[in-house]
Amino acid sequence: MGTCDTYLFLSVVHIFILCFMAKVEGLNKTISGFYVFGDSTVDPGNNNYIKTAFRSNFPPYGRDFSNQVPTGRFTNGKLATDYIASYSGLKKEILPPYLDPNVINNIEELMTGVSFASAGSGFDPLTPTITSVIPIEKQVEYFRKCKKRMEDAVGKQRTENHVKKAVFFVSAGTNDFVLNYFALPVRRKTYTLLAYHHFLIQHVEHFLQELLAEGAKKIAVSGLPPMGCLPIMITLNSPNALFQRHCIDKYSSVARDFNLLLQHELHQMQSKLNMSNSDAKIYYVDIYRPIADMIQAHKRFGFDEVDSGCCGSGYIEAAILCNKVSNVCLDRSKYVFWDSVHPTEKTYHNLFLASLHTIDFIMNN
Numbered sequence: 001m002g003t004c005d006t007y008l009f010l011s012v013v014h015i016f017i018l019c020f021m022a023k024v025e026g027l028n029k030t031i032s033g034f035y036v037f038g039d040s041t042v043d044p045g046n047n048n049y050i051k052t053a054f055r056s057n058f059p060p061y062g063r064d065f066s067n068q069v070p071t072g073r074f075t076n077g078k079l080a081t082d083y084i085a086s087y088s089g090l091k092k093e094i095l096p097p098y099l100d101p102n103v104i105n106n107i108e109e110l111m112t113g114v115s116f117a118s119a120g121s122g123f124d125p126l127t128p129t130i131t132s133v134i135p136i137e138k139q140v141e142y143f144r145k146c147k148k149r150m151e152d153a154v155g156k157q158r159t160e161n162h163v164k165k166a167v168f169f170v171s172a173g174t175n176d177f178v179l180n181y182f183a184l185p186v187r188r189k190t191y192t193l194l195a196y197h198h199f200l201i202q203h204v205e206h207f208l209q210e211l212l213a214e215g216a217k218k219i220a221v222s223g224l225p226p227m228g229c230l231p232i233m234i235t236l237n238s239p240n241a242l243f244q245r246h247c248i249d250k251y252s253s254v255a256r257d258f259n260l261l262l263q264h265e266l267h268q269m270q271s272k273l274n275m276s277n278s279d280a281k282i283y284y285v286d287i288y289r290p291i292a293d294m295i296q297a298h299k300r301f302g303f304d305e306v307d308s309g310c311c312g313s314g315y316i317e318a319a320i321l322c323n324k325v326s327n328v329c330l331d332r333s334k335y336v337f338w339d340s341v342h343p344t345e346k347t348y349h350n351l352f353l354a355s356l357h358t359i360d361f362i363m364n365n
Contacts, residue, residue: 031218031363033113033166034085035146036095037139037207038222040119040342042081042171045072047119049099052132054120059324060311064332064345072097074119074319075338076310077345081169083352084359085113088167098142107153111162116142119319122176123203126187130180136172136203140210147214163215167362169285170207171222176200177254178227178341197258201265208269212280220283220362221266223259225291228252231308232340235315245307247295259288283362290354294336294347301350304334311339318342 036042040054048057055072056062062070064077071094073079078094085091090112096103098114116139120131128135134142150159181187181196191199204221211219227233228251235241237248266282273280295306308314310329311322318339329335338344343351352359 031088031090031165031167032162033111034081034088034090034095034169035113035143035166036081036115036117036169036171037136037143038117038169038171039121039173039175040074040117041174041222042079042115042169043072043074043097043117043119044079044082044095044115045097046099046115046117047133048072048097049101050118050132050134052120054118054131054133054319056119056319056322060322060326060328063328074342075345075348076332078348080348080351080355081115081171083349084169087352087356087359088363098146105149107150110146110150111154113166114146116140116146117171120175120179122172122174122180123200123207124176124180124187125203127175127180130184131175136207137210140207140214143211143214160215164217166216166218168211168216168219169222170220171287173200173204173224173258174227177224177251177258178230178233182251193254197261200258201261204262205265205269208282212273212278217280218283218362219281220285220358221262222285222287223262224255225287226252226295227255229291229295229307230341231314231337232316232318234307235340241315247307252292255288259286281362281365283358285355285358287351287355290351291336291343291347293354294350298336302333302346303336305329306336308335309337309339309341310335310344314340316340 047055056074057070057072059070082094085095086093095113095115096109098104098116103109103114118134120133121128121136123136125135147159187196208219228248233248233251234245238244263284266284270282294301298306310332311317312326317326318341322339332344333346335344336347
């Protein structure tokens with residue numbers, strides 16, 4: 001290679017490196033923070049700091065963290081939102097709970113992102129009352145306090161700019177159906193199933209309007225999973241729970257119907273935002289299909305067990321029923337579910353991978 005060729009080659013390499021670095025820096029600047037609201041699917045341990053039985057800050061939860069210390073996550077390791085926070089470059093590994101005393105006054109943690117979610121919560125105001133956990137409305141109130149701390153530290157204008165570039169993520173609704181509507185009689189006496197769908201959608205709209213009012217410009221809303229495939233739903237509703245452990249479509253179809261209504265509502269809200277010349281964007285994140293695929297084509301994903309959890313019998317155990325005296329499966333990577341309700345870390349990682357295209361789109365638009 002001649003001198004000119006060498007120089008040309010090095011110049012091309014230099015330009016490539018500069019373009020690559022610019023792309024990386026651009027990604028980091030596109031999303032300034034990551035703020036999460038919802039239930040146990042995205043609660044990294046806020047319930048540790050409130051009086052409720054809906055906790056998981058004891059073994060065997062957290063079994064697959066390097067130190068095996070339970071954090072309050074309702075699984076054996078990380079949640080999908082932990083993978084998102086790490087992928088975005090905002091966090092090294094995991095997204096912390098807002099109520100952690102080491103986090104609540106740590107400006108760096110608050111600026112890069114926290115979760116306000118509470119296991120057992122839902123869009124229906126009655127749901128968190130039943131479980132004595134943090135309502136969705138209270139979670140928004142916590143964000144307001146978080147924003148005030150940021151304003152005190154870096155100023156109002158910088159905080160407003162920060163919030164505009166942040167991503168807001170919400171995952172809730174399963175408890176409203178599984179724990180509230182189907183398990184208890186109160187809502188069923190008042191609402192038909194279709195009416196309850198619309199009741200929840202109204203609360204979703206109200207919640208999103210509150211986030212928009214706080215300056216949120218990028219909001220991602222997760223749909224419901226195939227609820228009839230949850231081990232607890234199979235146990236409680238199968239005619240023979242020991243030998244007929246198949247997904248019960250009656251309940252999964254409820255999730256599908258709700259997801260369609262949710263997508264329609266999000267589309268309607270986005271249309272109104274566009275008409276008002278708002279630059280806010282609302283996105284739908286599908287988790288139904290990825291989980292259904294993991295169950296139906298489980299061998300392709302390396303799963304052996306799809307209808308029972310890893311903890312205890314896997315049929316009924318969750319929260320305090322999954323505890324240090326419970327037997328735990330040897331290979332968690334072979335299970336879709338960790339306990340009778342919640343996915344394993346591997347399932348959450350697969351959900352993250354399945355949503356990567358949507359995540360990239362949200363971060364870069």
